[in-house]
Amino acid sequence: MSTIGTIAVIFDLDGTLVDSEPNYYEAGRQILDEHGVPGYSWSDHERFVGISTLETVAVWKDEYGLRASVEELFDAKNRRYLELARAATRAYPEMRTFVELLAGEGVPMAVASGSSPEAIEAVLAGTGLDAHLRLAVSADEVARGKPAPDVFLEAARRLGADPADCVVLEDAAPGAAAAHAAGMRCIAVPYLAAQADAPEFAGAGLLLRGGQAEFTARAAYEWLVRTAA
Incomplete structure (x- = not known):
């Protein structure tokens, strides 16, 4: 078990982990x-x-x-x-650091994306993120894509995690809505600054209005620790 209890972290891929x-x-x-x-x-x-x-x-x-x-x-x-x-696909440096930090703490992790399984595999392999993110779920594998919660719920099921213990990282409003519908907390890192005021982001546990420019691995990890406690 990780040092932050039963928390599991589920990452969106495009616009969250990588600039695709x-x-x-x-x-x-x-x-x-x-x-x-x-x-x-x-x-x-x-x-x-x-x-x-x-x-x-x-x-x-x-x-x-x-x-x-x-x-x-x-x-x-x-x-x-x-x-x-x-x-060419670039992983966001602070997101990579966050993944590595969570992996070092033994936190269960998964990717849940609207991309095809082939695209997810290619991007994770090409960026080296597959070294730590070995479980991935595509919207192609579930009945409904985001904003429905299906892909996040399937990721939680495969992780063996209670949805209430899951924290989702998302950059888009439909993904934030899907996390909420799944009963999961959300760290929102809007890809589009104009979407920061979208109602779907209002319920995020942590909203980084400045997007990736504002996200740091350490701050996100400290938020997880605080909310776990």
Whole structure:
């Protein structure tokens, strides 16, 4: 057992552990351009931060009137994203330090992400985070993606942890809502500064309004210790 009792920590991946959103954006931009939708912008992409790839391409199909099926779009975007992710994905330094600190304390950890299992595996392996984060759950493996709690509840089940003992780290409003729905506490590190006032973040146990620029491994760990006590 860890030195902070029965606490288990569940990490979102994209935008929380790693800065993968630029790769998701570029994959989406390229695929849409190939399907006759030029000019897909970063602001267009921001609407989908925290939303699964499957849900994203379903919206694309409806909004842009794409002829390709949702399955075809999903597979194409995943392939393109994996190419980009394997070439370069950066782990946030303080998040890496936090993972290493928790691992040293014996804290059970998992990743719960809207990304595909292949994408999760590629990113964790490419960044070396898989050395400590060996358990991962994809939204593809559960009935509903975030903001439903399914992926977090499945991660807790695989960890053998009570949801009430789990702390989620999230960067997006749908993920914070999913953590709340799962009955878990949340450390919120908004990827988009404009989302810091989103109602989904209001219930976070610890809200770092400045996002990754404000997050430190030591402060997050001390918060865990205080709240465990």
